Amino acid sequence: MKHRPHPLDRAAISVMVILTFLIGFIIMGGDHTMPIVRDFNWQEKQVGIEDTAFILSFNRTMDWPKVEENLTLTPELSGKLSWSGRRLAYTLTEPIPYGTDFKVQLSQVKEARRSPTARPKVMQPFAGTFRSRDRAYVYIGVNGEESGRLxxxxxxxxxxxxxTPADLVVTEFKTYPYGDRILFAATAKSIASAGEFNPELYTVTTGLQANPPDLDSSPRKPAGEIEQVLDNQQYQILKFDLALDGSRIVIQRAPKDGAALGQVSLWQIPEGKSLQLLENVQGGDFLIAPDSRSLVIAQGQGLAILPLDSSVNDQPLEFLPKFGMVLSFARDGSAATMIKFNPDFTKSLFLVTNQGQQTELLKVTGSILKATFAPQKKLLYCLLTEVGSSEEYVEIPYFATIDLSTQKETRLLNLPNQRDSSMALAPDGSALLFDQAIEASSETIKASSGNDEPIQTNQGSPVTTSNLWILPLDSSKQQPYSVGSGISPQWLP
Known part of the structure; x- marks a missing residue:
């Protein structure tokens, strides 16, 4: 008896025959799809100074020299092209200016010729958009309802x-890497008014949305949402630092128990974890290194570099006996600025590279308050002081740049009659932001007794008010202009 095919078998055979004919038709007729840009990793993203290259991914290998000729960025961004397979990278050679919308366009470009007889197809026109982060800064207010608030x-x-609310007096703050949060130390106003500063640690949202290329877009949080990070019930918080990537906080604390007074200890709070004691770690001033996994701390007659993810028996990664303080790091960790305290009471500023090279940049009789690397690491922006010529010992601050290739110092701006100032370099290198505090007189401090405690600068000087200034660095005039009142200004990254 002859077996008759099942209906499902007949249907399957029919589909296979049809697909075989379709595949054969495509093979004989060639690929009719157009070359396109499949992915642009900066599409509708917000980029910052740490973002140095964007990538266009195609569905075909393209005629790359023609792509280079026809790719346009509006406004222009200096950069260089490279390609591998079906991916093209555009690497920036200048810092990206903040507060700018950009458009990337590419058209009239053909795919790479696949064979001598094949006719290359023209790609579908592409247009993408992205923007750089807003130009924004944070400071501590000094006047009226703004006094002591971020x-x-x-x-x-x-x-x-x-x-921040009116019942907190902010004394210090650090910004998270995408500018959406700020870590700050603050004392209750009722305590600060009595002349006591016993801060607790908090975070506050800025209202800015973090939308970097390497992360999914997060919901925008309103400004002013505060969370407590660390209280002051058993320990007094002396100093803290935030890792460059925001992954951990390191805190220096002293116990409030009188019997244990003087036992200063270091602690860390890794993101999403609880407070941890850094055992067998003692020292003075410190900074978290750019790798966010090690700590540079003053110990004895030098600086020690200690691992933060380690066992208690781990030894220092390195010890630098010549230096007494680290001021700053290059963002990529390739270099740092350090201070050497000389026997003749002068101070020397050194450039120390991760290859072990140590170069003295300058020697001063005054102070070296700040040294910040420009985005391309060719210049160092410094806040220095010189000793005045009068009989009274007075240090007068000024801004200067140091060319790291020639060690040449160039003075930018004098700050006469100004002993206490701070400086911040915009992340794109376009401007310096600084304050000029007007110190409170003894009469003002007396008059404030029982009322609000005068706001203090980073160096602890009480002030009645303070002016904020911006010094443009990307213009020929380089004249500062006033932007209001406040102290301790910092640009958002």
């Missing part, structure tokens, strides 16, 4: 926002 000034959006 203030956000967004220059791109022309907005000013008070971030």
């Amino acid at each position: 203030i956000l000034r967004n220059l791109t959006q022309d907005q000013k926002t008070i971030l």
Whole structure:
């Protein structure tokens, strides 16, 4: 008896025959799809100074020399092209200016010729957009309702926002890497008014949305949402630092118990974890290194570099006996600035590379308050002081640049009659932001007894008010202009 095919078998055979004919038709007729850009990793993203290259991914290997000729960025961004397979990378050679919208366009480009007889197809026109982060900075207010509170000034959006409540007096703060949060130390106003500063650690949202290329877009949080990070019930918080990538906080604390007074200890709070004691780690001033996994701390007659992810028996990664303080790091960790305290009471600023090279950049009789690497690491921006010529010992601050290839110092701006100042370099290198505090007189301090304690600068000087200034660095005039009142300004990254 002859077996008859099942209906499902007949249907399957029919589909296979049809697919075989379709595949054969495509093979004989060739690929009719157009070359396109499949992915642009900066599409509708917000980029910062740490983002140095974007990538266009195609569905075909393209005629790369023609792509280079026809790729346009509006406004222009200096960069260089490289390609591998079906991916093209555009690496920036200059810092990306903040507060700018950009458009990437590519058209009239053909795919690479696949064979001598094949006719290359023209790609589908592509247009992508991205933007750099807003030009914005944060400072501590000094006047009226702003006194002692964190203030956000967004220059791109022309907005000013008070971030912290009136019942907290902020003394110090650090910004998280995407500018959406700020870590700060603050004392209750009722305690600060009595002349006591016993801070606790908090975070506050800025209202800015973090939308970097390497992360999924997160929901925008409103400005002013505060969370407590660390209280002051058993320990007094003396100093803290935030890792460059925001992954951990290191805190220096002293116990409030009188019997244990003087036993200063270091602790860390890794992101998402609880407080951890850094055992057998003692020392003075410290900074978290750019790798966010090691600590540079003053110990004895030098600087020690200690691992933060380690067992208690791990030895220091390195010890630098010549230096007494680390001032700053290059963002990529390739170099640092350190201070050497000389026997003749002068101070020397050194450039120390990760290859072990140590170069003395300058020697001063005054102070070296700040040294910040420019984005391309060709210049160092410094806040220095010189000793005045009068009989009274007075240090007068000034701004200067140091060319790291020639060690040549160039003075930018004198700050006469100004003993206490701070300086911040914009992340794109376009401007310096600084304050000029007006110190409170003894009469003012007396008059404030029983009322609000005068705001203090980083060096502990009480002030009645303080002016904020911006010094443009990308213009020929380089004249500072006033942007209001406040102290301790910092640009958002």
